[in-house]
Amino acid sequence: MASARPEMPTPPGRRPRRPAPTRQPLSQDLVVETAIGVLDAEGLEAVTMRRVAQELGTGPASLYAHVADKQELRELMLDRVAAEIRLPAEPDPARWREQLKEVAMEIRRVYTSHRDIAKVSMGLIPTGPNLLAIAEAQLGLMLAGGVPPKVAGLAVDTLGMYIDADAIEDTFYTATLPADVDPWEHFQKYVDQIRDYLKALPTDRYPHLVALVDDLTDQGGAERFEFGLDVLLRGIASYIEDGGRK
Template identity: 70%
Template sequence: MATARPDGPPPEKTPAPEMPTPPGRKPRKSAPPKRPLTQELVVDTGIRVLDAEGLEAVTMRRVAQELGTGPASLYAHVSGKEELRELMLDRIAAEVRIPVPDPERWQEQLKELAREVRRVYTSHRDIAMVSMGHIPTGPHLLDVAEAQLALMRAGGVPKPVAGIAVDTLGMFLDAGAIEDTVYFTKVSPGEDLWAYFQEYVKQIRDYFAALPPDRYPNLVGMVDELTAEGGDGRFEFGLDLLVRGIASYVEEPPSS
């Protein structure tokens, strides 16, 4: 005969007590809870791998390994390695500080913005490699391009010139950042970069000075001038050259 159950919810089950580890076995480690896999998390992880190991290490397999999952699970958020790297570049571009255009200072502001891009790119290993040959489409990269165009237009640079100059500036900044990264990769961990660079320049000076002067009269005669400036000085010279060239196309003085 069935016994009638009183109304109300069934009694809660008492959780099973935690069992001790049997002798001779290793205690089980409780796995930390996993964060939900999102595109943002995938991109953040890619940047972390980039900063630690360089762009070549950023693969779908490597990022999945960092996230404790399989590469196939990443494809729900990015189409592949190329898109992942482009998303990383755009996320990094968000670190660039954008100036408010001042027509009276547009040339200096254009230089300041260029220095900002260089600072951000070189702080993330060889991320500039992604920018080479890449037309910006991400919102943060477009913010940088829009700011460069706004500064040139505020200074009176004609549209056709500004449209080409923004690309020329991009190539200059990409190449400069990549060259900076190349020097870093040649230095062993713990080795002083400046000491390495000075020794390298000394070797180049000695080599140029030993060249046959009848064949290379200018190289031999300009050893000091060719090796006088370091990376920052050469960057500033190239930047000044570009901005002066852009400014030479201004037909009307800037107006506020």
């Protein structure tokens, strides 16, 4: 058996060659993790099979052994992101509304921290284990509080649509801003401009808009989201008293 050739020394004036990094074997977890990295840096539209393959230093065809297509990849990304959502350990019947509100705000926090991932959730029937765990927790909280089962089943969908829509609107706004612009500061200036515009409207045509300018433009996105949640939760709670009648 021939012995291996001895390594050549580095010629004068040249840098020693670095050993090539060992490529990590492809797996579904690695593909999804890489795709989330692209999402966080560039947004959902940038997440294509070709782009993810480029990040992994391979060809798009190699990804299809681990995910069926771009849609499945997006759903797997969403479920992986959903694992970051903190859920209550146990339902507290006396605090079911507060707990349900905390879960909703936690979902919004996580979704908005991953650019426009909420687009994937909109219209999607959850089947991933982490998304199912969220639905299970929400149902458990409502049932513990006495919400009729049929109402609880419908309310999970309604809450999901509200959270998704709010998260998507938030990312649509921030996506239009340059990277060096503070979103909150920009929003405050924009609201001031809208407030001045509404106050200048003709009162004979828009009496209520002009009269309620301060109420219309008060509070930021988080406060408005919380208000909407309170409206929904009060509505869900009302079915406890009337026996679940719609």
